[in-house]
Amino acid sequence: MAKAPGAPLGPVPFADVEADSGLVSGVPEQLPEEHADPDDLVSALPSAPRPKGLSSLRLYDGFWLPEWSVPVAVALQRRFEPRPDDVVVASFPKCGTTWVNALTFATMARRAHPAAGAGHPLLRLNPHQCVPFLEALFGSRRGEARLAALPSPRLMNTHMPLAMMPGGGGCKVVYVCREPKDMVVSLWHFHRRLHPELPLADVFEAVCGGAVGYGPVWDHIAGYWSASAARPDGVLFLRYEELLRDPAGHVRELARFVGLPFSGAEEDAGVVHDIVNLCSFGHLKTLEANKTGHMNAGLPIPRDALFRKGVAGDWVNHMTPEMARRLDDIVADKLHAAGLTFLHARE
């Protein structure tokens, strides 16, 4: 049920996250304690050939997970028991995670942190620092204790497929997907920040074969798509391209979905547009918190790698028509049964 307009949100979610590097998105600084030797757990699982320089993957429960995250997936499957008012932002990497983290955080925290306010956390923190990353916390006693200590409503983020979160039915999930060719191009540029020689063809082939971190991408998308059809109140399925077209409309939808619809007074005061502007690509990209520093100690990728171009249709500048056709055909074939299609038009 929607909370009454104007009702206080309660304790601000994650207002102090900057002091806590364990909440920052990325590889956990220490391996999950219950699996002191992760080799014991993962060595029996199939591995995939990887483009040079990229981290190893293991096939777990039908998905190619980064090796370090397999114990996290096991822990999530065993122990993830969300609260009914939890919100989890879920996505395949490079599909709009940073943006939806920012929009959801700004929407849920708006009573304590007005989006137009000079002291808003998103002005001094990267969006990933405002939303705890389940992979960085789950599976270690310390991390899970931190999650348990967070006040409600908690907002969290994951790249895990729905299959790794059987408890996900007990909370709200906001999923964002993106046209797969643009995801490939974004992923390639991201990896190139650490491996400048990496050919697009290597990333492309990995995605087409399914063996990409958290892939196959079509199974990742299909899991959340089916859940959103079965439980529209539990899973909100967003598309990056639609967000670009109508960010304000989607922020309203997001607010309704998390039970915090905008009041008439908020609409009149322009709160929706304040949130859209605060979280826009053009704005976030200019902020010091997003221009400098690295994602975390375990993942030395510069934060500005999260803000490259922020458009739909950039694939045309990098893929041949043959590559595009091939991936379109694979995705159409794989998602046909689920009744999900992507527009292939340019921006």
Ligand SMILES: Nc1ncnc2c1ncn2[C@@H]1O[C@H](COP(=O)(O)OS(=O)(=O)O)[C@@H](OP(=O)(O)O)[C@H]1O
């Ligand atoms: N605010 C905002 N608005 C629109 N687009 C945005 C925004 N923030 C990030 N981006 C673009 O999202 C791409 C990065 O994807 P993710 O945020 O999912 O990356 S990650 O998985 O969290 O590492 C990456 O896409 P590309 O530009 O195509 O590479 C980012 O530029």
